[in-house]
Structures are given as structure tokens and as C-alpha cells.
Amino acid sequence: MTDFTRRSLLKGGTALAAAGMVSSEALVEWAKAWAQTAPWKPEKGAKLAMLRWKYFVQAEDDAFVKMLDAFTKATGVPVEVSRESYEDVQPKASVAANTGTGPDLFWGLYSLPHLFPQKCLDVTDVAEYLGKKYGGWVDSAVKYGKGSGTKWIDIPICYSGALINYRLEASKKAGFSKFPAKTDEFLEYAKAMKAQGTPGGFALGHASGDGNTWIHWCLWAHGGNAVDKDDKVVINSPETVKALEYAKTLYGYMIPGTASWNDASNNKAFLAKEIFWTNNGISIYVAAQNSAKDIAEDMDHAYFPIGPVGKPTELHLMYPVLAMTYTKYPQACKALMAFMLEAENFNPWIQSAKGYLTHCLNAYDANPIWTVDPKNTPYRDVAKRSLTAGGLGSVGEKAATAIADFVVLDMFANYCTGREDAKGAISVAERQLRRIYR
């Protein structure tokens, strides 16, 4: 029996604190060395303000703050961070771009820089520097970074992935040792799962995240598209009809009630053992590890099945950071952007996000978070597999509006629930898309 005294406890505490200090100090040392050699020298007396989306995981924000601390100590540039939920970053950034005052940097949803491309600082040099150093950018990140132009107007930081979550034993019982990789098989799977009383479900209510990701996957998997590459509305096509029919059949094999589901519904139902497959970020798994170990052990993640088009058609959300042209300290902004994505910073940061977030630079495939638990591995590839919002069309405001207004989601919901026939559902969506893309 160890005899704990106040003194010994104090000592232990100091030792622990010291261990923390060492790594922090090492980071600062490295940061100082980095600042000496980095191509961007912050202006004298520079100060930065940043508005970022509000974290999903506290640990991620802690790691981010630590990173900023090191930046400030190394460069002498203080960074003031404020946080808003990701939907609210956009209106604030729009107002800032309009009035020419506000935070220097914004970190929000993919559509953000494309709302006011001419107000975003040209960061091509930063993007090229990072791309060269870290194995290149994934395709979708390049499109999100440049839009339709030739210059990079933002630096893609991370994706939040949404993939299939499914229970292992129930799937095995239904005759599937692995999650189906093709859409046809997936229908068989859903049918068998429902027949044995272990159904799954995708949200068909106004669920911004879960609803939009699966219906876009379904539309694209069958070759349907909202617009073509010139932003011409092409939703009214036989492919869209096929996608609708597929979704309706699938809907028949889902648990009843998905038409009212929001983003939280499938998490609840999965953790309560009501559903056995759904689409989600890694949050169900993380929650299960904490509170429902049996589910965590009996579940896994899989890519969305591949449809008749023969390639992945997933949609994941990307979060870029951009600097405004009105900033008085463009060099400091660029230095911070590059600093965030350097391996010494980015590796611990992406690790702290526990798989919720995925990198856009190929070299970070090697981060141990993706292999320490094989169930994390599918999320490693979401950036590579993701198509961009708007599909073939531009990635800007129009695509974001169509998603925010649930145009395609409502089209699917209208048809699946039997409110409209295919023609009616498509014509409502077509009319709305024409207005958005005019």
C-alpha cells in the first residue's frame, strides 16, 4: 500500500504538468525555427482575428488553441478566435466582405469563399507550398480551393465525413459478411435486414447533414445530376427517375418514420438498437465506445455502395479557411494558414478530432488515427471519394443554396412518401433549381 501524502501528490502533479510543458515547449521551439525559415514574414505589429465554425469535439478546439499559442509565441502575432455554429459563419462573413471590416480570417463551410471570390486573398503560393510538401491535394479540394478560376482563394483544411454505419452480427445473419459494395446488392441487403427484423434507415426529413449526403449519393450513383458543368439545370432526366425509384424501393425496406428524421434521429435509433444500418459521421461509434461498448464492438463503417455510374459518388462537407483582401496583414494570414497545415501541428490536431475530421493533403493518410483502430480507416478516404457540392456544376453559392433549401432532398421525400409521382416531384425541383441557377 502506497502511503500518499500531500507532498507526494504535489510532486506527482508537478511531474505530470512538466511532461505537458515539455511537449508544449518543444512545439514552441519548432514553431520558432519554422518562423525563421517560412516564406511568409508577418508584418510588424500584426494582429489577427479569426471566426471559425464551432467544434464538434472539445479536444479538437483545445489542440487548435495550443497550435495558435505556439504561433503567437514564435511570430509575436496574437490571434483572437471567435466561434459560431457552421451555418452562422456564412452570414457574418458575407456582411464582413460587403462592408470591408471584420475578422481577417474565416473558417467555415465549403461555399464560403465562393460567395465573394473577389474579396478573398489570393493564397496560391500557400496552397502550392503545402501541396508540394505534403503529397498533393485531393481532387475535390482543388475544386473547392480554386472554384472556376485559376487562383486559390482559400486553403482547404478538413472534411467531415459521412459513411455507412452498420451492425456486424445482424448483417452476418442476413447473409452479408461485408457491407455491400454495389447499389443492387445494397437493396438485397436492406431487404434481408428488414425481413429478419433488423432494419436500417436514412433520414428523409429536413436533416441538413445526413439527409443531404445520402440523397445526393443516390442521385449521382444513378447518373442523375441537378446541373451540368455549365450550371444548366438537367434534373429532369431518366437517370433521376431511376434514382427516385431506387430510393423508393430502399425506403420500403427502412424502419418506418424516417420521413420525420432530423440529423440526430439516426444516432438515437442506432444507439438504442432500433436500426442496424444508417449513414453518419464517426460520432455514433465514438458515443458507443463511451456508453454502449457492445454496439461499438459489433459495428463497423463502410463506403457508400457504388451505383451504375461505376465510381464513388459520395458527398462530404469541407471546411476551408480564407483571408479577406481587406486584411492589413496578408503575410501574417498566409503564415498562419501554412502553419496550421504543417505536419507538426496538423498531425496532433487531426488526431484530436478522433476521426470526425479528415485531411485534404495526401501525406496525412499516414496519420496513426486512421490505423490505430481499423474501424476508423474508411473515414481516412472521404476527401478522396467526395464529389463537390453541386455535382458537375460550380461549387459556389448556387450549389450551397440548393442544398440549404433541401431542393433535391424534398424531391426524394416527395416521391418516396408517395406525395407526388416522379414527374411531379421532379418538376417542383426543376422549377426551384432554375431560379437558383438563373
Added chain:
Amino acid sequence: MALAFDQAAARVTPRDVTAWDRLKTNRHWLGAWFMLPAAVFLVLFLAYPLGLGIWLSFTDARLGREGIFVGLENYDFLRDDPVFWLSVFNTLLYTSVASALKFAIGLYLALLLNEHLPFKAIIRAVVLIPFIVPTVLSAIAFWWLFDPQFSIISWSLKKIGLISNNIDFLGNVWNARWSVIFANIWRGVPFVAITLLAGLQTVSPSLYEAATIDGASPWQRFRYITYPLLTPIIAVVMTFSVLFTFTDFQLIWVMTRGGPVNATHLMATFSYQRAIMSGYLGEGAAISTAMIPFLLATIMVSWFGLQRRKWQQGSDND
């Protein structure tokens, strides 16, 4: 010394009374001065936003960006938008059904609470609870009650053996409409009940005594004494109740976000979705502006329809 000099000077040249002096001291103008702060307040926080909203509905403004004048273009688009008309239908259904039931239940409760009951004060306080709970909280509670998988209602009925599958409260079009209407009634009844109760207590007991002596039945007492004396307060309560119901937002937004397939979108939630979520401020403003005629009509009905009696306007009832 200087003071004395000044006084002397003032005596020598008596100043003319200027218009400004009159304005400063005139009693009628004084009233206007006193009202000025309130007027500024109203213009700044009521008239200006209303005017701005109407102006926005004639522009193609986007979130964070000035728009240009486009005339009736937004209204033109909405005229052929089935989702807009669906939201109008939903709003009218929601308002009429919920208001009628809130009135009926509220009046019934008020009459009950006006009787001599044991623990009267406590019961009256309890009735107010749904009204006190923040709307968002009660909406979340209802969201759980109506959950497709975890509803306690479905669970209980299943245990009793009345149903074999969960009821799809919010996923089926008509179920969802009745569910949100139910939640709204639950929330709105106390306001109607307590206000009508206050009205009932102003009715003089001597009227009832006289009627009883004349042999009036309970129904006759209600019909010829309570109801006529209660009309002014009914007019006020129902105007407010209809206005609140018509512009309801929180309950719907928390419970269904307008789903399933827009079956519970009210004009208020639809306007928010178009204006803020999708960023089409102009179109959202047009949807909001389209609510104004309905609201004006409500006010007109209650003020002109229910306040016809002369004594209610301050003269004798002959």
C-alpha cells in the same frame, strides 16, 4: 455685481415671445413632447423594420448583400410555387383549428376555475404551467413524445396491446399536422383560460342572482349574461391568440422543420428557410409580407365584428 447688471438689462429690453417659447409651454404641445420618446421608439423598432421588410420583398437581396429593385418578381415566383401555397394552406389550417379549440377549451377551463373549488389558487397556478415553460423546451418534449422510435405514447399503446407498430406521428403528413396542432393547443390554452377567467371575475354576481330569481337556466345565464359581458375580452384574447398562432415558429422548427415533405411548413418557418437558411432575403421577405393581409383581416374581424355594442365604445346601450 454682474448678476445685478444682467437683471437690469433684462428689465430694460423685454424679449418678444417667440414661437419656440409658445411651443415650450403650450399644454397641447407638451403632450406631444411627452409622446415623442415613445414615437421614436415605435418608429425605430416597429415601423422601420416593417417598412424595410416590405421594401426587401421588392428586391433580390441576398444575405449580406444589397439587392436591386425587381418589382413584383418575388411575388410572381411565389404565385406559382406549390410549396408556398402549401404553407399558406398549412398556416390557415393550423391557425383555425388550433385557435377554435384553444378558445373552446380555454373558455371551458375558465368557467370551471370560476366555480368555488378546493385549492382554487393552486389549481389556477398549475393551469398556467404550459404557458410558463419556454416554448423551445416544450417543443423538445413534444418532439420526444412524437418520436417515431421512442414515443412513450406508442410504447404505452403497444404494452396495452392496442397497436402492434409505432405510430408515425411526425413522418406521416396528416399525423404530423395534427401532432403540431395538438402541441400548439397544449401551449396556448392557459393564456386563453386565465385571461377569460379574469374577465369572468369582473361580472357582477348580482346579475346572476337576479337571473336566478327570474328562473333562468344555467345555459340562459351563460348565454345572456356571461357571454355578452365577456365579448370585449374574448375579442382581445382571440385576436392575440390568432396572431400568435398564425406567426408561430418555434414549435414547428424544433419538431419538424416544416417536414415531412413540407406538410407542416407555416408561412413563418417557410420564410425563415428561404430567407436565412438559403439566403434569399428578398423572397423570404415576400413570404413574410404575404402574411400581413391575413393578420390585418384578423384584427379587423375582431375589432369591427365583436365590438359593435355602443356601450363597449363608451355610450349607453339603448
